[in-house]
Amino acid sequence: MQSSVDVREAARASAPVRPRREITTAFLVSRIAVLAVAAAILVYAVPPLIAAGSWVSLALLCAATAAIASLYLTRRFIPAKYLIPGTVFLIAFQVFPVVYTVTTAFTNFGDGHRGDKAAAITAIETGSVRQAPGSPEYGLTVALRGEELVFLLVDPATKQVSLGTSKGLTPLAGAEVGVTGKVLRAPGLTVLKAPEAAARAQQVSALAVPTGSGVIKANGLSRAVEGRATLVYDAACDCVRGNGDTWTADEDQGYFVNAKGEHLAQGWQVGVGLDNFARVLTDPTISGYFVGVLGWNVVFALGSVLGTFALGMSMALTLHHPRMRGTRFYRIALILPYAMPSFAMLLVWRDMFNRDFGLINQLLGANVDWLGEPMTARFGVILVNLWLGFPYMFLVTTGALQAIPRELTEAASIDGATPWKAFRRVTLPLLLVALTPLLISSFAYNFNNFNAIALTTDGGPFPAESPQVGSTDLLITYTFRLAFGAGGAQFGFAAAISVFIFTIVAVVSAVAFRRTRKQEEVYA
């Protein structure tokens, strides 16, 4: 016993003497605040999770809160204390969605493949319900039992009233039936008047009352009919039978397929491996567009960056001249576009390019369909982007110019360099050292500049033969149309294209960043 105490004391003595921190008020207050926030989150977030019975989320939440609280109560892991707040949001709203999107790239998720197989079977069966021959047509009254919508069904032959819910049909005693065959009053139920029922038309048509041989569904708001599913799933053969045909489940496609290779409209989500990626590359209608769109996309991004930079920089250089007068006034005028809300100005520009009553045609006295012709539309969107973007470049370059000593250019001119040469050899390289990172992020931004296209041309003009891809479509607007467009949603495929876009931008940026580093070694 004695020896172990000695060892501990020896260890304590050999440890470096750390200044003991006083326990200040701020220290105490911050600890209490951390605990309070953790407790508040738990109090707020836990009850709904318990009510919904999502135990996994509950466990995750408690673990995360405990981890965060303990992190701020210890004195270790100081970097984590500063990184966690932002990282929590980053993971929840960026990383998780991105990871999930990437995983959908390996599935056929989209219209017809939204849910799992059980949901698809239910949809197929209920979708195939037809009125059974000879089945009765009930008089229908819509009512509420608490919050639940129920049917009151009057058998036309026996005048017997039954209560129909999603559980089934039960006889109802004590209901008062009017002369029209509608139920006027029923014990424990709120009978809905016609306009109230009409307001819930969606709920009414969604309710299916199962009976022994089929389901009862509303037909309008005053009649209900009993119908039978004409397509029925048979677990023994994993197939759907009916209408004199058999559709067998195909787990590769996520569809029920018959012998002729036709499939039922409802499918389910399955993994398709690299099919979506392969489709981008091999499907001639897609890959043909893809290369074309990519080409224009690069032109647009480069054009936007170089154009705004050239114009912004030349303005900054012109105003930087020591004998320049009125710079204050000019500066305000040049920055104005940056202060205007860009979404609104994109829409304004779209209208200025209008053929019939647009300002541009009015001013030029022309009758050009600016956004209706591929080349002028492309020119138009780049011009709009130039207008929106050059004030930023002007600001940035103005700032960077202040950091370059004037003596450098003066020395160059004494050495006999022309102003152009001095600019090329001295000013520009120094500017680029400072600005390349911004130029790269501007490129990445413009490469995916959805708003600039969506709010002006919306990808158009579209050639007659391919209404899918317009001349000003960027990859991102094209993908967006694929994913959510009229042709039906193809989320899996769109996700695969997103992965391609991401790869392209990431590679270009990475290469550009490497080059910057070299440059800095040369000039800095």
Added chain:
Amino acid sequence: MALRHLFVLAVCAFAVFPILFVVSAAINPLGTLASTDLLPNGASAGNFANLFGSDTYPFARWFFNSVFIALVASFASLLLSMFAAYAFSRMRFAGRRVGLLALLLIQMFPQFLAIVTIFMIFTRVTELYPAFGFNTVWGLMLLYLGGALGVNTWLMKGFLDTVPKELDEAATVDGATHAQIFWRVIMPLVTPILAVTALLAFIGTMSEFLMANVFLRDPESKTLAVGMYGMIAGDHRNANFGMFAAATLLTAVPTVGVFLWLQKYIVSGLTAGAVKG
């Protein structure tokens, strides 16, 4: 020198003429797209009055929503990214380089293509916590805070790297804790970059259209971007153009205000951040 002035004037004209057009449309008593010229042919505040008196468009409400979201979201994201930038610039820990690189890469994924996932997440959130679900400014704000780290953090880290480390060391010797160093030493020195990032975040949030469009369906909860888009969508385009132009001008007011407020820090901040990007 005359040539320089001519050149600058030409570019100024290019910069100003669309805005002049908007002003003209806004004070034009007719206020349609077809009737608007570059120079106004009459003046009235009718469009502004219509805008605030409108029953279909709760403009004042949108305006409040937008400014509120932009102010709170940019302030919160400023704080979050400043924390992270401080850690990345001043501390050495495992995963620092990887973390910085990851931040840069994640930002390059076209975020709104993850919109299906975001939609699904928030459908669930709406069921559990209606206060943070669809149609609420708080839900949208949470989503915007997902992008708080990223470019901002890089910009600030670049600036922080230029603040001499000796300052913190001196403070540590005097017995300051890391929290005291952060709030009392670092924060007062980085106002320029805070101003720039705040401005960029504010402008970005005010103009954000896509996420807000998915998120806010209820007329009362819309932001300016979503609401004003609805104003000239479809058949209303020509008729409402005067009101739209008036709304555009009013939308610019908070941005210009923030700009003027932060102006003196902005140029130096932009440069210093850019140098180390």
